[in-house]
Amino acid sequence: MQDISLEQAISVLLEHTKKIEAVEEVPLLEALGRVLAEDAVATFDNPPFDRSPLDGYTFAAAGTKGATKEAPAAFTVIGEECAGDFFAAEVPAGSAVRLMTGAAIPKGCDCVVRQEDVTVEDGRIFVPYELHHHENYCFAGEDVRKGTRAVERGTELTAAHLGVLASLGFGTVKVLRRPRVAIASTGDELVLPGEPLRPGKIYNSNLYALAGRLREMGFCPEVIGILPDDAQQAASVIAGCRGKVDLFLTTGGVSVGKKDIMHEVVRLIGTRLFWRVCIKPGAPVIAYTVGDMLGIALSGNPFASYATFELLTRPVLEAFSGRSSVAGRAVEGFLADAFPKPSYGRRFIRAHYEAGIFEIPAQHDSGSLFSAAGCNALIDIPAGTGPLMAGTRVKGVLL
Structure with a gap:
């Protein structure tokens, strides 16, 4: 199968992503960031009586x-x-x-x-002076009139929306169900933080970085943990989530090494949509389906998995949830620093963006996550671009 562009990969993923229409009722205090499933209509004037604006x-x-x-x-x-x-x-x-x-x-x-x-x-x-009819006077319904659609269906609820709904007496609201996302890492070399670091082992950072990122976005991932480098066992775990989750994310096992098991996993339980995307880092992404469940297998390299999560998974989460805030925002600006490497293929590099300026760290290796900690953007460098000088105008994605 031929490598595809990032835009083609996103298009394929979205073809297999349906907005979640299932509805659940939640307490108002738990509705922040959720998508309202039905219009919220005022059942009374608010305020409900004429009132004084002062003492x-x-x-x-x-x-x-x-x-x-x-x-x-x-x-x-x-x-x-x-x-x-x-x-x-x-x-x-x-x-x-x-x-x-x-x-x-x-x-x-x-x-x-x-x-x-x-x-x-x-x-x-x-x-000591004349006052006029309705001077210093607040009318009933001055904020919201009875019958008014106070918050529209499909609105992603903010703190201000919660305040409006509370003022109208809504103790609970009906919202769209959150996407159910499961996340796991593959690799016998991985151990969980807190365990002894035995020879040849490394701590699993991908699981924590991506699970944390999902929670930052308002999702509640099911953290499966570490899958062994055994295709049969990994396939059994992933297939067992069919019907229970909408999206299964994994990191690792996607290249061509002896223990890159995700190719065999997909052959055993699902249908492959694509393998390899024309980007760096993180090109060897596998997308697949297991029935109605969508799977995205990302690179095991820490920054590569982080970057491809941002580029490929966020559009899927936006489509599932109907939340526009999930999508990354395109920005343009100028490089504060030179980037000396030529980009023969399309490349994304980590950066900190503020006031139209991209500052890039010295470390860009796909296996390094440390330098991403202070970054909030990815710079999009087109294929065939030579070294970039400081002051070059570039495009990027704000995270």
Whole structure:
């Protein structure tokens, strides 16, 4: 099978990715970043009553006509109302009620005066200027009217959306089910952090980097762990996830070495979609299906797996989840540093992007993850590009 371009690989993957339409109901506090499955419609006006925007006194504004500092209007204070209280009686002309911010405005009143603007003596207030109908007055439904579609179906919920939904009394919301992603690494040379590092072994960084990346994006991966360099055993584990997960990610076992088992794994349980993508690092990617489950087998080299995860897996996760925030954002800028290597094929290099400037670390080896820790972008260098000088304008993907 011939190597394919990155864009072709993404297209093939998306052909085998269907947006998840399954719905689940979750508590509002657990809905951040989830995609709303149905319109959220206000069932009442919010606020549900006319209210005061400040601490002061409320009365009928007509009673202040002609009021001046020298001849203030006088009102008898007949009650007090804090936010959450309710003054049920209608307030007669010539009377006032003391209100706190957010308190409901009683019947018979149509304005509010700041408490610091009045003089209080013997149970009366003296207002030194005229007020107008609905001055300092917040109306019921001023924020959201009953029947309004407050948050639209398909919206990726932010903290502000949660606030709106909470103000409308939504304790739970219906959201799309998250994509179910399983992740594993292959290789008898791998041990988990915390275990003794025996001769010839290395710690498994890929599992932690990619599982952590998935969690950063708001997904909850099922971490399978380490698969042995045995095609039959690995195939059994992966096939056992069919019907339980939407995407199975692995790292390692994709090249042409003696223990690159993923070719045989795919032959045993699934259908291969492609092998090898025309990019560096991480070219030997295998994509496959096992029934309705999509599988992506990434390189075992730490940075290669990280980079190809960003380039190939993120579009799949966006399509599965309907979350536009998952996709990487294209950016352009200038190199702060020279890149001395020629790029005979298309190459992606790690960088830190800020204010239109790409800073690139000295270490670019695909087996090194350390220099990626401070990076937030991948620079896209076209095939056939020679060494790049500082100041060269380049394109990239912001992570």
